[in-house]
Amino acid sequence: MIRIGELAKRTGISKRTLYHYEQIELLEPTLVTPNGYRYYDEQAVLHLQKILLLKSIGYTLEQIKTLFDHPSHSKENESWVASLTEQIELIEQKKEELNRKEYYLRSTLHTIQLKGTSGVEQLLQVIEGLNDRPLAGEVIPAQFDEELSLTSRELGILNRLPVLGSNDKRVEELIAMFQQVSELMPTSPHAPEAQAVAGRLYAKALSLFDGDEKLLDRYWRLLHETESEEPVVMGMDGDFMAYIDEMLQYYLAQREDEPHEQE
Secondary structure, rough: EEEHHHHHHHHHHHHHHHHHHOOOOOOOOEOOOOOOOOEEEEHHHHHHHHHHHHOOOOHHHHHHHHHOOOOOOHHHHHHHHHHHHHHHHHHHHHHHHHHHHOOOOOOHHHHHHHHHHHHHHHHHHHHHHHHHOOOOOOEEOOOOOOHHOHHHHHHHHHOOOOOOOOOOOHHHHHHHHHHHHHOOOOOOOOOOHHHHHHOOOOOHHHOOOOOHHHHHHHHHHHHOOOOOOOOOOOOHHHHHHHHHHHHHHHHHHHHHHHHHHHH
């Protein structure tokens, strides 16, 4: 048997902690001499190691005490399996909650980058509507109505689009472009600066849609058709989308005229 000081040194915890475990009847000494010396046998050391293991994986002392309340070795194994399974389920639940909070935080960050704090009220309404929808990885993906009759290829393209609120580097690129659009809105969408942004924006959008211009156009029209009081994509309200529309229409018209001019 070993004394309390040696046990504390071996396990890296304080004697005060061991006294506390004794007081709450979580770990009692194997022997207490008349002069107050406390000794622990190997069974007690193993018991302490179990306590330290459970603490390291998130158990409270109260949970540990409950787990050790068993009448036999077989029951002990059953209790550990049941308790550990329950702990894993709780951690999975907490992970989902943390992932959802991270998604909402990023969504708020991206919305403020796009619209400033004026878009926060709309975002709150969107978040309330998303609370019942499950996460897929780190985001709540867009849902596409079956009535759209999308092919598997088209649906695959749409499902791979960057999602606001995700940690996708492509979102940062798009936000930077949209910020440029916001800064340009007081000017004409036909101005050279606006047309330069339109060209970059269209090229980026086309790459996201695997070069499928028809699907890109269909998706853009879908955003307009489903527009309600809240924008489909946060930060892209009616005025913003109308400005981009005119930018891109003028850009595409100019691009179509270029071959004729060269002739």
